[in-house]
Amino acid sequence: MDFNENFILGCSAIGAGLAVIAGIGPGVGQGIAAGHAAAAVGRNPGAKSDITGTMILGQAVAETTGLYGLLVAMLLMFVKPLLP
Amino acid sequence: MGHGILLSGADNIDFMVHGIMKYSFFGHEVWITTTHVCVLIVMLILMGFAVAANRCMAKATEVPGNFQNVIELMVEKLDGIVDGAMGNAAPRFYNYIGTIFVFIIFSNISGLLGLRPPTADYGVTLALGLISFTVIHFNQFKYQSAKEIWVNMCSPLPPWLPIWLPINLISEIAVPISLSLRLFANVLSGTVMMALIYGLLGWIATIWPAALHAYFDLFSGAIQTYVFCMLTMTYISDARNGN
Numbered sequence: 412m413d414f415n416e417n418f419i420l421g422c423s424a425i426g427a428g429l430a431v432i433a434g435i436g437p438g439v440g441q442g443i444a445a446g447h448a449a450a451a452v453g454r455n456p457g458a459k460s461d462i463t464g465t466m467i468l469g470q471a472v473a474e475t476t477g478l479y480g481l482l483v484a485m486l487l488m489f490v491k492p493l494l495p
Numbered sequence: 496m497g498h499g500i501l502l503s504g505a506d507n508i509d510f511m512v513h514g515i516m517k518y519s520f521f522g523h524e525v526w527i528t529t530t531h532v533c534v535l536i537v538m539l540i541l542m543g544f545a546v547a548a549n550r551c552m553a554k555a556t557e558v559p560g561n562f563q564n565v566i567e568l569m570v571e572k573l574d575g576i577v578d579g580a581m582g583n584a585a586p587r588f589y590n591y592i593g594t595i596f597v598f599i600i601f602s603n604i605s606g607l608l609g610l611r612p613p614t615a616d617y618g619v620t621l622a623l624g625l626i627s628f629t630v631i632h633f634n635q636f637k638y639q640s641a642k643e644i645w646v647n648m649c650s651p652l653p654p655w656l657p658i659w660l661p662i663n664l665i666s667e668i669a670v671p672i673s674l675s676l677r678l679f680a681n682v683l684s685g686t687v688m689m690a691l692i693y694g695l696l697g698w699i700a701t702i703w704p705a706a707l708h709a710y711f712d713l714f715s716g717a718i719q720t721y722v723f724c725m726l727t728m729t730y731i732s733d734a735r736n737g738n
Binding site: 467468471472474475478479481482485489 | 719
């Protein structure tokens, strides 16, 4: 079977859109981390700088899965690996 | 940029790496790209700064002047980060962590100077990740016996039943990949976003993108630099102490 180039490009665009749905997970996760960090600062305001550092590190690691989705979307959009 | 991107006829959207000249290297076609040039500029600026700092510290005074003050502040902050993460092993890693910290942060904020950030090329970040990987495993083999490493590799199961070994090996190999991809994707997303804003909006994007630069280049770049260094230090500490 051979497909039209425009068909492949359109499907790539749809796939790119579906790939960035991966951003939902890190969003929820980072929100949870920030909420718990805020609660921790409220309980122990003296440890604010430690808590902030730990929160940022954890959030950046949680962000990775979303970035993988973004990378897949960018590959589909700009590198176009599916074109023959 | 072909018609793959958007249908708005935006020809001036440009965030790709461009080849400048190519040459033949043992039969392979090798390109000198814009990334090489940007890395070279970053390196030259950092070297110039280092030479100036060295000259300044050679005739350091008891009461520091302006430039000496800045240098002392930078070095103390960087050493403080390493101290906080590595404890008493820190003095051996001031050099390495300080160097990659300065290089990555200057690469990330070089988007403000009109360069394409070198860390938005996977070649650069993969090299950084592989260097960190080498340091991690050098320390692992130096401070742990072969038996300890084998027990750690078979970790949840007893060491005579290495069913879990391949999975642990994959998670070891994933370390440099995830380190480098995290940095790469963050910087690339900022670069693409700024290119889209400048390319698509034209004259509308005059002054207010400065706020976006502050987020994408300064804030995101600094956070990712900190994360790269923190994760490297955490992995090195783990490798030195046994997991």
